[in-house]
Amino acid sequence: MSTEISEKINCLIIGSGPAGYTAAIYASRANLKPVLYQGIQPGGQLTITTEVENYPGYPEGVQGPEMMVDFEKQAQRMGTDIRYGLATKVDFSSQPLKVQIDEEKWVEANSVIIATGASAKWLGLDSEQRLNGYGVSACAVCDGFFFKGKEAAIVGAGDTAAEEALYLSKICSQVHMIVRRGEMRASKVMQERVLKAENIKVYWNSETEEIVGEKKVEAVKIKNNQTGAITEVPVSAFFVAIGHQPNSDIFKGFIDTDEAGYIKTIPGSSKTNIEGVFAAGDVQDKIYRQAVTSAGSGCMAALDAERYLGEKGLH
Template sequence: MDNKATEKVHCLIIGSGPAGYTAAIYAARANLKPVLYQGIQPGGQLTITTEVENYPGYADGVQGPEMMVDFEKQATRMGADVRFGLATKVDFSEQPYKVWIDDEKLIEADAVIIATGASAKWLGLESEERLNGFGVSACAVCDGFFFRGKEVAIVGAGDTAAEEALYLSKLCSAVHMFVRRDEMRASKVMQERVFKTPNIKIYWNTETEEILGENKTEAVRIKNIKTGESQTIPVSGFFVAIGHEPNSTIFKGWLEMDEAGYLKTIPGTTKTNVEGVFAAGDVQDKVYRQAVTAAGTGCMAALDAERWLGEKGLH
């Protein structure tokens, strides 16, 4: 690799959702001269969300992509260097840390903030992709509100699916829950709560064939795996709750993660097991997964990085 392709930066931020941009705002204000690479999906998961009504400060709600443009503008105005590019490989064996962008450019950084987020797992249907944001969602807490008094469907069998079905049951007239097997993976406590909720109807051994509707979700066609019988259920909303995948593959072998791949941080901080490397947002949070909590940990990561750089005499 020639030296022209190597650049030394003080604080590198990988990822551009609420966590990454908030970290950039704080790091820029602390004069850490942050360089932020936006990754494969500039703006993160919010760019595939339409209406956001639960982020404080937007009294009338805001479109997800528009909100991320606001975050980016603020980070840039504070002096953050926001760039296109995807981190493809890292070497955290010694200071300064090495991060390769798009397999070709090498960045050497004193401190690294990881805010690569997580991606929802989808069923892989064409109709699911086409109607995403038009009744199809992977976050009941974000979007359930729009279906008050309506019938909705949810796919999944784990704790998250059970939790989201219960959340939806308080807002919607009926929740149709599709489970692939003849039992749920959710904990007994969560299952009990679902079974006791009168407006949640469970369909066992069921898979989704198609989500129906032209410009909005109108119904869902399901099939019983055992009998081969199909049926169509009219619904206004279709929620996919089959899990999320943290975007953490390139950090395997360097950073401690749980069995699902979420980066582990020291409780109460954003510190990873490698000093000077911090993690914020959904790549390390599988519990809350909200824009506002991601932004909060982005702020923490920048403050942790500033403090650490100061202690090391690098700032």
């Protein structure tokens, strides 16, 4: 396979969610001449979110896709070279860093900011995809507010699912929690809190048969794995909390990740174990996973890259 280099880039940004675009804004202002490849889903996870009400500066709220268009326009106005394309392979074994785009051309970069995000894991139901954004969501903290006083279902058994169920219990009248086995994976403390909450009903040894509704979520069919019985429960929202998958596969072998695949950064920075490579947003953050924290870490990555390039005399 040929690794002939077609282009040399000073600061390459991979990914186009809040982290990637914020990094691009800062890198452009620092005159790093950034090139940003948008990846498979330009705008990232926010493009499958409807209303965003918790991002500062939008007093009336904003649609997720619209917000990402605003981010893109701002990065473009600052001078970022924004391109369609997907990073498909990397070679970080030596400087300059090499990245393959669309399985075709290789580019060389003095610095790389990884902002490839994480993808929510889904159950794989047709009804789940059809009603995504119409009551189906993978983020209770983002979307729970819209179902205030209503009944909601949540599927999952880990700490995130338990946290989100408790969060929903403060907003929704009733929370129906669907757990596949006879026990949860969540920590004992989180389990106790869930079981103590009066308005959380746990369905043990159960899974989601189908989400019911034509234009929006109206009910969920829950199947008991032991008896085979199916119960239809009226709900207005259905939250999937079975985990996220960080989009870090192409960097493995070069970049240190944790057991779940999240990129490890040096605490208090966006630096990875490879000099000149920085990571921002959900690909390295499994705790907060909010647009505003992603944007903040994108800012950090650009400032770290600027400092690095300055020290190397490449600014």
